[in-house]
Amino acid sequence: MRKISLLVLSILLGFSAFSQKIKDATVLKSAASIEEKVIKWRRHFHENPELGNREFKTAEKIAEHLKSLGMEVKTGIAYTGVVGILKGGKPGPVVGLRADIDALPVTERVDVPFASKVKSEYNGISSGIMHACGHDTHIAILMGVAEVLSGMKKDLKGTVKFIFQPAEEGAPQGEEGGAELMVKEGVLKSPDVEAIFGLHISAGTPVGQINYKSEGIMAAADRFVIKVKGKQTHGSRPWGGVDPITVSSQIITGLNNIVARQTELTKEAAVISVGLIRGGIRNNIIPEEVEMIGTIRTLDTDMQNKVHDKIRLTATKIAESVGATAEVDIQIGYPVTYNDPALTAKMLPSLQKASSSVVNINPITGAEDFSFYAKEVPGLYFFIGGLPADVKPEDASAHHTPDFYIDESGMRTGVKALLFLTLDYMNKK
Numbered sequence: 295m296r297k298i299s300l301l302v303l304s305i306l307l308g309f310s311a312f313s314q315k316i317k318d319a320t321v322l323k324s325a326a327s328i329e330e331k332v333i334k335w336r337r338h339f340h341e342n343p344e345l346g347n348r349e350f351k352t353a354e355k356i357a358e359h360l361k362s363l364g365m366e367v368k369t370g371i372a373y374t375g376v377v378g379i380l381k382g383g384k385p386g387p388v389v390g391l392r393a394d395i396d397a398l399p400v401t402e403r404v405d406v407p408f409a410s411k412v413k414s415e416y417n418g419i420s421s422g423i424m425h426a427c428g429h430d431t432h433i434a435i436l437m438g439v440a441e442v443l444s445g446m447k448k449d450l451k452g453t454v455k456f457i458f459q460p461a462e463e464g465a466p467q468g469e470e471g472g473a474e475l476m477v478k479e480g481v482l483k484s485p486d487v488e489a490i491f492g493l494h495i496s497a498g499t500p501v502g503q504i505n506y507k508s509e510g511i512m513a514a515a516d517r518f519v520i521k522v523k524g525k526q527t528h529g530s531r532p533w534g535g536v537d538p539i540t541v542s543s544q545i546i547t548g549l550n551n552i553v554a555r556q557t558e559l560t561k562e563a564a565v566i567s568v569g570l571i572r573g574g575i576r577n578n579i580i581p582e583e584v585e586m587i588g589t590i591r592t593l594d595t596d597m598q599n600k601v602h603d604k605i606r607l608t609a610t611k612i613a614e615s616v617g618a619t620a621e622v623d624i625q626i627g628y629p630v631t632y633n634d635p636a637l638t639a640k641m642l643p644s645l646q647k648a649s650s651s652v653v654n655i656n657p658i659t660g661a662e663d664f665s666f667y668a669k670e671v672p673g674l675y676f677f678i679g680g681l682p683a684d685v686k687p688e689d690a691s692a693h694h695t696p697d698f699y700i701d702e703s704g705m706r707t708g709v710k711a712l713l714f715l716t717l718d719y720m721n722k723k
């Protein structure tokens with residue numbers, strides 16, 4: 295009897311190890327067999343790009359695909375967002391997978407048969423429209439992942455929420471949009487998402503590579519406007535007034551000193567840049583007012599708050615010291631894209647199954663609205679390579695430019711990564 299139960303146990307153990315192995319192999323096989331479709335979808339979206347909050351046809355095609363897979367589909371979330379809910383055959387957590395779907399006002403210069411010829415108006419200026427950040431690849435990858443996971447439905451231990459989000463690059467003037475609005479409209483609720491995964495293709499990272507980082511991977515991006523008010527006077531007699539131009543130059547030095555002298559840079563990076571300075575009309579008039587506009591990038595919420603306080607203090611006190619005033623307006627933008635350390639550690643082996651080259655990177659001072667989801671629930675955001683093997687990273691065209699180019703074979707790594715992350719997360723619960 296004992297002998298038999300040991301035998302049964304060893305068969306069961308052997309079988310479970312065997313079936314686990316089969317599962318990984320199945321995932322790899324599925325990622326390979328869906329690749330052709332993923333490339334076809336990507337080319338379709340690349341040729342038919344749409345701007346943020348105007349992704350009508352894009353959303354239609356996504357919804358049609360998700361419906362054809364038999365899942366529950368919600369449309370019109372945050373203007374053009376689409377959400378598909380795939381309920382697995384077994385109980386388990388709700389995993390969120392997110393892709394952004396918007397294009398940019400950039401006129402494509404890449405010579406491919408599926409290049410965009412679409413033109414539109416952006417803030418009243420006519421421009422070509424292009425998927426110049428690679429969001430077309432994100433849509434195609436997630437559509438592929440949706441198809442593969444739908445085929446595994448009865449064995450899925452939980453639910454997957456496929457979140458196709460508009461306007462990551464920002465909503466048109468005067469409109470809300472993107473991840474913030476999706477969250478506001480309840481995209482993470484009923485069923486409640488327990489963990490969320492998202493990726494971005496990178497034109498400067500070799501195909502097959504995955505870049506990740508625990509904690510702050512992308513910066514919070516806040517905008518500031520400083521209005522310095524002095525007293526207008528003749529340029530020949532500055533002592534007769536209060537010169538806001540000189541005060542502004544002192545404030546800029548003060549802002550640089552916040553980063554250089556008052557911020558613990560060994561903990562996290564921080565950036566303050568003045569991008570616009572405007573004041574005055576001619577050589578011999580000292581004007582009344584100068585306006586400065588700039589950006590603040592931080593990777594830690596505590597540091598972000600401290601930097602904001604210091605900007606207010608520095609600007610107002612420097613102005614006060616010479617009898618001027620400074621009004622400081624800080625407009626909060628995208629939060630820090632924060633990768634939950636426990637989730638990152640737990641899921642790293644899944645990324646390593648998807649790629650033999652998983653690199654722990656330095657933080658990026660760009661911003662990303664995936665941060666709004668990761669503020670609500672534990673999230674993991676990472677990059678996949680799209681750089682052709684024969685191109686050096688320094689020769690890759692930057693995102694948001696007319697020559698932006700992605701090697702489509704990089705998408706397979708994205709499909710594999712999202713599949714492994716979803717299945718492993720469900721299995722580890």
Ligand SMILES: [Zn+2]
Nearest residue numbers: 427463693694
């Ligand atoms: Zn972008």
Ligand SMILES: [Zn+2]
Nearest residue numbers: 427428429494
């Ligand atoms: Zn992007």
